Amino acid sequence: MRQFRFAKVVAAFLVGILLVQLHACSGGSQANRKTTLTIATVNNNDMVIMQDLSKEFEQANPDTNLKWVVLEENVLRQRVTNDIANKGGQFDVMTIGTYETPIWAKQNWLVPFNNLPAEYDVNDILAPVRDALSYEGKLYALPFYAESSMLYYRKDLFQKAGITVPEQPTYDQVAQWAPKIHDPQNGVYGICLRGKPGWGENMAFFTTLVNTFGGKWFDTNWQPALNSPQWKEALTYYVDLLGQYGPPGVSSNGFNENLALFSTGKCGMWIDATVAAGKLADPKSSQVADTVGFSRAPIASYPNGSNWLWAWSLAVPASTKSPEAAQKFVEWATSKPYVQLVAQKQGWVAAPPGTRKSTYANADYKKAAPFANIVLKSIESADPSKPTADPVPYKGVQFVAIPEFQALGTQVGQTVASALTKQVSVDQALQQAQTEAEQTMKRSGYIK
Amino acid sequence: MAAKPKLRRRIWTTALGWLAAGILFFPIFWMVLTSFKTEVEAIAIPPKLFFQPTLENYSTINDRTDYFSFALNSVLISVGSTLLALLFAVPAAYAMAFFPTKRTKGTLLWMLSTKMLPPVGVLVPIYLIFRNLSLLDTRIGLTxxxxxxxxPIVVWMIYTFFKDVPKDILEAGRMDGASTRQEVxxxxxxxxxxGIASTGLLAIILSWNEAFWSLNLTTTNAAPLTTFIASFSSPQGLFWAQLSAASSLAIAPILIFGWLSQRQLVRGLTFGAVK
Structure with missing residues (x-):
């Protein structure tokens, strides 16, 4: 009879599981009297703080219950895009960037913020950020924190080499400095830059380099311009500089890897997101906290477009069942009192950067964040509507705000990485990139 | 004289066995070790083997998420789906192993071919079906x-195990008047x-580790441990120690389960080999 017992055990377990499931379902309907908001967000430090502080929102709004889905950036992007495109309605608040906002707004996937209360003070939000999150004059997402790009350097090494870094350096200067700082025997590399392929990885930096060298992705007729002399100049510069004075295995370095390298003292210079400033200046997470210097992102022939603009923002999808409660939460998390709350609980250095003029007007913030001035200038000078020397039909500094760009940017990013690792020549890489871009644009009907 | 080479060979094979086990186990060991470091120690080069252990990462994780709800979901979903799969697979494999037709081989291969499709290819249709049936973010849906x-894997494995059972034994049972149910x-x-036990264990482990569907079809209510780990992987900032702690927590239940059922597993894997 032993074998029958086995079958009974299996059956009992299945029934048990079914009961638990049913119980969960009935429990769900009882809790429905409270509005539950499911918030999808990225696992960045500022968002972790928000999740922590959201208990205060729940206390102030006892009829609202918050649930969090925290994911890595790329996973989150794929997850929420899938949900919003298929009207899954799984999320009430989504964390999206300046790339998605205009594209999704055009598809009517987002609820616009039409009735912001006066105390929200929408004009306090930095103008480039506000523009980047608007479509046809309406705000479709509110900025949680914003970033540009800037230059980090090691003050001690530069002092030893007798170099003073101006507030606005040029790429010519960077090329002259790199060999003087480069000292691989002592584990210091002249410059660290992103090399990992991806539209949001190496192409974010590389597009700003192309912009400031006077290049562009597309001309006004959407004809790709990747085989232009400006792209060649930029790619040659990038491959030569990083090939000679970069760390080994540079084509697998993204933001995180470079942050680890710089904060352990392996890089002389690094050009990347302004959000790294707070981490590099914090002795708890950085070994170079005392010696890190800050400066604007270098420029070449064209000053605009040399520093990017990105804002992690909160938006409410049209598929939500509770748009009002969701918008209320978004307003709370991006408000002035929220910035104050973070400052009070975590200190001013942790305040969400890059969104509000009032944050930068605050003396305590300026004292806590020595890099505040450079970040503010960088964000204010970023102009997503005029990122290039020649007029272009697209918006976006380090990206092109069309749905096709994610795939195309990553594809070209792989080609750029293969030039960096010397698998192909600069000319071959650009020819290949141009062909890829032409194919994508033809397939999507932008050009014939 | 003859004993010496034998002994040497035994020393060699034992050493090799330990080396292989060490290499396989090292990443897990390092992960657990890292989970007790601070973030700065976690990225230190050269890596630190000796340090002041801290439980900081575990307490952060505990503050931020509800580990037990994720773990409960993982257990319910992986065990539930495995039992359900066995329920279908045993009769199917029985029919195919003992009453084959000319289409049996083709059916088996066709079942396996469904495993060759990349899951992302059917993501959108399944998402839409789940949305319309209100199965998104439910344990039943994921199960x-x-x-x-x-x-497919479960049917294949049980089919091969059944194939190893001599038909004569079943026939003898039938001669004695056993009904089909009694026979089975x-x-x-x-x-x-x-064999069935090891198949079940494998299915549980596969479900436990599955990350694509669990990330895409759940949000909070039915999210298993794979989503729990994913929420600690970050592109901004250094969270290696925290991620290691989350991963250690996520593999702990299945690791313990694996240890407990080790003998069954080994017996199942060599079942049929020794006859």
């Missing part, structure tokens, strides 16, 4: 998906039990 994913439950299943 069904995992059952379907593992069914009293003769076949006890004989193939180690």
């Amino acid at each position: 069904i998906i995992y059952t379907l994913i593992n069914l 439950f009293q003769v076949l299943l006890p004989l193939a039990l180690p």
Whole structure:
């Protein structure tokens, strides 16, 4: 009879599981009297703080219950895009960037913020950020924190080499400095830059380099311009500089890897997101906290477009069942009192950067964040509507705000990485990139 | 004289065995070790083997998420889907192993071919079906998906285990007047039990580790441990120690389960080899 017992055990377990499931379902309907908001967000430090502080929102709004889905950036992007495109309605608040906002707004996937209360003070939000999150004059997402790009350097090494870094350096200067700082025997590399392929990885930096060298992705007729002399100049510069004075295995370095390298003292210079400033200046997470210097992102022939603009923002999808409660939460998390709350609980250095003029007007913030001035200038000078020397039909500094760009940017990013690792020549890489871009644009009907 | 080379060979094979086990186990060991470091120690080069252990990462994780709700979901979904898969697979494999037709081979291969399709290819249709049936973010939904994913493997494995059972034994049972039910439950299943157990274990582990569907079809209510780990992987900032702690927590239940059922697993894997 032993074998029958086995079958009974299996059956009992299945029934048990079914009961638990049913119980969960009935429990769900009882809790429905409270509005539950499911918030999808990225696992960045500022968002972790928000999740922590959201208990205060729940206390102030006892009829609202918050649930969090925290994911890595790329996973989150794929997850929420899938949900919003298929009207899954799984999320009430989504964390999206300046790339998605205009594209999704055009598809009517987002609820616009039409009735912001006066105390929200929408004009306090930095103008480039506000523009980047608007479509046809309406705000479709509110900025949680914003970033540009800037230059980090090691003050001690530069002092030893007798170099003073101006507030606005040029790429010519960077090329002259790199060999003087480069000292691989002592584990210091002249410059660290992103090399990992991806539209949001190496192409974010590389597009700003192309912009400031006077290049562009597309001309006004959407004809790709990747085989232009400006792209060649930029790619040659990038491959030569990083090939000679970069760390080994540079084509697998993204933001995180470079942050680890710089904060352990392996890089002389690094050009990347302004959000790294707070981490590099914090002795708890950085070994170079005392010696890190800050400066604007270098420029070449064209000053605009040399520093990017990105804002992690909160938006409410049209598929939500509770748009009002969701918008209320978004307003709370991006408000002035929220910035104050973070400052009070975590200190001013942790305040969400890059969104509000009032944050930068605050003396305590300026004292806590020595890099505040450079970040503010960088964000204010970023102009997503005029990122290039020649007029272009697209918006976006380090990206092109069309749905096709994610795939195309990553594809070209792989080609750029293969030039960096010397698998192909600069000319071959650009020819290949141009062909890829032409194919994508033809397939999507932008050009014939 | 003859004993010496034998002994040497035994030393060699033992050393090799330990080396292989060490290499396989090292990443897990390092992960657990890292989970007790601070973030700065975690990225230190050269890596630190000796340090002041801290429970900081575990307490952060505990503050931020509800580990037990994720773990409960993982257990319910992986065990539930495995039992469900066995429920379908045993009769299917029984029919195919003992009453084959000319289409049996083709059917088996066709079942396996469903495993060759990349899951992302059917993401949108399944998402839409789940949305319309209100199965998104439910344990039942994920259980069904995992059952379907593992069914081909489970059927194949049980089929091969059944194939190893001599037909004569079943025939003898039938001669003695056993009904089909008695034949399956009293003769076949006890004989193939180690095989079924190891198949079940494999299915549980596969469901436990599955990350694509669990990330895409759940948000909070039905989210298993794979989503729990994913929420600690970050592109901005250094969270290696925290991620290691989350991963250690996520593999702990299945690791313990694996240890407890080690003997069954080994017996099942060598079942059929020794006859």
